[in-house]
């Protein structure tokens with residue numbers, strides 16, 4: 255049974271999250287313009303991301319699904335039944351049934367910042383699992399969250415698939431892992447997807463697909479700014495770029511000005527020179543050791559690890 259979604263997200267009278275306006279105005283005022291990646295996920299952006307998971311070049315979703323399909327008996331054995339599964343950034347929850355079927359949980363708490371998307375996905379999952387109590391929570395998982403009272407007594411399993419942890423620089427990733435541990439408790443465990451370092455060509459193709467879906471996903475951020483923050487960004491003058499940064503072991507997404515631009519956002523003037531970029535996302539990649547280091551720094555002890563048949567992606571189970 256799916257409960258009514260609770261919301262921990264603020265909205266102004268005009269329906270805009272004030273943190274969005276603050277992040278955009280501050281981010282566009284910096285030398286290297288940069289906007290935090292989480293603002294890519296409004297309803298349109300969340301849908302575009304779902305479309306990305308279907309394109310040939312974007313391997314992570316496929317690989318993670320392969321892993322989840324093949325490790326179900328391991329998961330049943332290592333995690334066991336009766337846990338409350340808390341999914342951070344649940345999105346469309348397409349991978350969730352694989353996990354829920356494997357471990358027989360007592361409750362499911364999907365947590366996402368895109369409220370409408372969250373509600374639709376939770377209702378959908380409720381139809382697939384009619385006997386499972388579902389408590390959707392509209393929240394920014396970067397902040398510590400208070401879980402619904404109904405699940406506080408249950409042991410928790412955090413589920414953080416998709417390598418979303420890779421969106422954060424190490425220091426924020428460690429903060430997040432620590433706050434997850436606080437949210438979930440000291441008898442919890444965490445099942446986390448982490449993408450692996452590989453050939454730069456493969457990575458750049460995954461983040462700049464031939465059909466241009468990722469480009470639309472990136473440009474949607476500029477459209478969202480225009481829509482919600484009364485902006486005049488000439489979206490068609492921004493080119494999508496996906497660049498492998500080897501020093502930081504990450505793919506970076508940028509929006510590059512195709513000419514000298516001037517525009518307004520919320521009554522503030524901004525300019526971009528031709529070639530200047532807005533940095534819109536980092537997607538860090540890992541190897542086995544950097545994964546362990548990050549998890550341990552965040553308070554989690556790796557316990558089991560699986561990769562797909564091509565060794566492109568990994569799923570890790572860790573104990574609090």
Ligand code: AVJ
Nearest residue numbers: 306416417418421461468537
């Ligand atoms: C949803 C954060 C896992 O980094 O691979 C996909 C987002 N950005 N293509 C990723 C994304 C461009 C995705 N995560």
